[in-house]
Amino acid sequence: EDQVTQSPEALRLQEGESSSLNCSYTVSGLRGLFWYRQDPGKGPEFLFTLYSAGEEKEKERLKATLTKKESFLHITAPKPEDSATYLCAPENDYKLSFGAGTTVTVRA
Amino acid sequence: SQTIHQWPATLVQPVGSPLSLECTVEGTSNPNLYWYRQAAGRGLQLLFYSVGIGQISSEVPQNLSASRPQDRQFILSSKKLLLSDSGFYLCAARVSLNTEAFFGQGTRLTVV
Numbered sequence: 001e002d003q004v005t006q007s008p009e010a011l012r013l014q015e016g017e018s019s020s021l022n023c024s025y026t027v028s029g030l031r032g033l034f035w036y037r038q039d040p041g042k043g044p045e046f047l048f049t050l051y052s053a054g055e056e057k058e059k060e061r062l063k064a065t066l067t068k069k070e071s072f073l074h075i076t077a078p079k080p081e082d083s084a085t086y087l088c089a090p091e092n093d094y095k096l097s098f099g100a101g102t103t104v105t106v107r108a
Numbered sequence: 109s110q111t112i113h114q115w116p117a118t119l120v121q122p123v124g125s126p127l128s129l130e131c132t133v134e135g136t137s138n139p140n141l142y143w144y145r146q147a148a149g150r151g152l153q154l155l156f157y158s159v160g161i162g163q164i165s166s167e168v169p170q171n172l173s174a175s176r177p178q179d180r181q182f183i184l185s186s187k188k189l190l191l192s193d194s195g196f197y198l199c200a201a202r203v204s205l206n207t208e209a210f211f212g213q214g215t216r217l218t219v220v
Contacts, residue, residue, distance in 0.1 A: 042213060043114075044198075095154055096209055098152035100151040
């Protein structure tokens with residue numbers, strides 16, 4: 001059975017304090033790994049797709065990396081507007097299996 | 109660009125009442141469609157997915173059903189709601205495999 005574990009569950013950062021989020025997965029036949037951002041009461045918003053180990057993607061203060069068993073989302077010098085829940089979702093066949101997410105709070 | 113219209117945004121229903129949530133997609137044809145449920149503090153649980161009209165796959169045995177009467181319309185239904193059906197329901201679509209899913213804004217369902 002596919003399993004996705006995200007850690008930590010919650011992360012409180014001071015503005016400018018960089019950190020990393022972890023997504024560990026056991027998925028047979030990984031087709032890709034997706035990262036999303038979700039604001040309270042909203043649908044998830046797509047950030048990145050990673051397809052192979054060693055791949056990296058960047059968008060503003062966010063950088064996602066992928067290994068064979070994990071993906072990391074690095075937040076560099078975060079701002080309060082980066083506060084959200086970040087979800088990872090490895091894909092197997094037609095389906096995206098979502099982790100429970102990491103809720104990031106950035107204080108000014 | 110692709111968009112998903114999902115309604116209503118919030119819904120409060122008594123136990124035992126029926127349910128119908130509708131989702132329509134604009135900006136693409138023949139998408140793969142998905143219904144997810146998100147419980148508080150938990151990840152998105154895949155309920156149903158569809159690769160074409162009339163083709164529905166169920167991921168979890170439950171009190172819910174799904175239908176796809178038109179290419180870009182996906183409906184989630186229940187004949188009798190349970191308290192455990194409460195949650196945040198999200199419709200998603202993919203243009204094709206290996207592309208990202210885009211989501212609607214969700215329906216917050218509270219069964220009382």
